[in-house]
Amino acid sequence: MPLTDIALKKLESSERPYKRSDQNGLYVLVKPNGSKHWHMKYRFNNKEKLMSYGPYPLISLKEAREKRDRDRKLLLEGIDPSTVKKERKLAAEIDARGRFDVLAGELLEKNRLEGRAENTLKKKSWLIEMANKDLGKRPIMEITPSEVLVVLKKQEKAGNLETASRLRTTIGEVFRYAIASGITTNDPTIPLKGALVRKRVQSRAAITDPVRLGELLEA
Incomplete structure (x- = not known):
């Protein structure tokens, strides 16, 4: 039976984490501290995998279903949603760090x-x-x-x-x-390289007089 907002609000914590399913792999995980988190269980290349969508009510039931449907469409195209999520995260990190x-x-x-x-x-x-x-x-x-x-x-x-x-x-x-x-x-x-004006270096005559050379070294 699909979840409702009323049912979600009534879910109470227990000594152990437990799940309450919605539809098409989407479920909410209720933790002992009372927090509720959205997940979707799916299979890709014959392996069971998991997507996390964030906490309820920050992520509403409607939003969680939209995320699930988006990822199910990716699966129909032969794309692993977790790979796409990693790519999005990397792109966001590069965007934030790339200034x-x-x-x-x-x-x-x-x-x-x-x-x-x-x-x-x-x-x-x-x-x-x-x-x-x-x-x-x-x-x-x-x-x-x-x-x-x-x-x-x-x-x-x-x-x-x-x-x-x-x-x-x-x-x-x-x-x-x-x-x-x-x-x-x-x-x-x-x-x-070569686009800027080069500073002209002025050559100076070498000192050949031993006396003047001595004065230079002393200075």
Whole structure:
């Protein structure tokens, strides 16, 4: 006999967990502490498996049946609902973790744990803060080379050629960390090699006078 909301509300706890069935594999499990949880029992590839839908009344009878029907449709298509659930969970985790600022923070923490010099960490943190102003809230998988170039060109236009170069390197580090973490497969800073104005290095004449060389060494 199918469950009703009235019947569900009347279910009381017992010393041991017990089940009350609805239809087509759906049932509610009543635990000794009085909590009630939805499950669906099914078979896939001749193996008995279980789906969990959450607690009642947070998940209503209507919602539990909708979840059951959705998963039964997957079974008709030869798809294991538990596999789909794992994929959804992984996608949600990647979505939550996949922002540039989150991964940049993880990289910085990794560098700290590796014992990088404090001055190095300060410089990298400064560069990451700079990148976060434009890229921080963006999903790292969606960031394009042209988007990164806009960020770098801001520093270049301000005359900060060395900063622009170091910023490209740091952003690239974040992307390589994301690739290693399985979040993305692309580093958009690679195509930008050579896209920035290089700082001109001024050569200085070598000191050949022994007296002047001695003064330099003493200084």
